[in-house]
Amino acid sequence: MQLLEIDKTRYRKHLNIVIAACIAALVIGSLGIARVLIVAFPDPDGSHFHWNLTGVVLTCVMIAAVLKRVQHHPFMYEVNYVWQLKQALNKVTRKMAKVKKAAQQGDVDAMLAMQFSYSGSRQLWQLDDNTLTMEELGIWQAELDALTNQYQVTLDITRYDASLLDKF
Structure with a gap:
């Protein structure tokens, strides 16, 4: 995965819309499905927990299917990129x-x-306004910079590929 420049404002706006849509779909879908199941299969004891749970589970599956289907839509570009970045990190x-x-042993x-x-964490934390750990990240980066100086290594982030992790 390559790190890309992302418009923070657009990312936050689209993420908020996706979250709100998922919450609305979860509420409406789970209540609707549960209601239909309760009417179709009434329980004489009055306990409808299993139908409510079924409504939530089915709605979650439908939301996941819709998100999977639209993940490559231009509207989802930034949201999908951040999701993939989180997985890579x-x-x-x-x-x-x-x-x-x-x-520490000099492995490039x-x-x-x-x-x-x-670099990915820095980008992600800036997008999510998580500045509390930036100082700690700066310390880690300084330690890595010291290692690259010690072993006289130049790092090109564009050469990174997840398959590099297979040997660890």
Whole structure:
């Protein structure tokens, strides 16, 4: 995955619309489905928990199917990009202990994975206005910069590919 420039205002606007639409669909869909099931299959005890749960589950499945279908629509470009970025960063994070150990030993691929993680996290946190951890990220970046100087490595983030993580 390559890091791309994203318009923060457009991203936030579209994300808010997607979230609001999902919430509305969940409420309307789950209540509607549950109501139809309760009318069709009444319970003499008056407990309709299983029908309510069925309505929520079916609505969630339908929302997921719709989101999957429209994920490549231009309206969803920024939202989909951030979703993919989060997945890519999660892959690196799960292997970060091994990646950091390999970077300490001079592994260029490990350093590149760390650079991608730090650059991607910086972008993600700026898009989400999560500035609380930026100082900590700066410390991690300085440690990585020290390693690149120590091993005389130049990192080109455009060379990053998730398959680099396979060896860790």
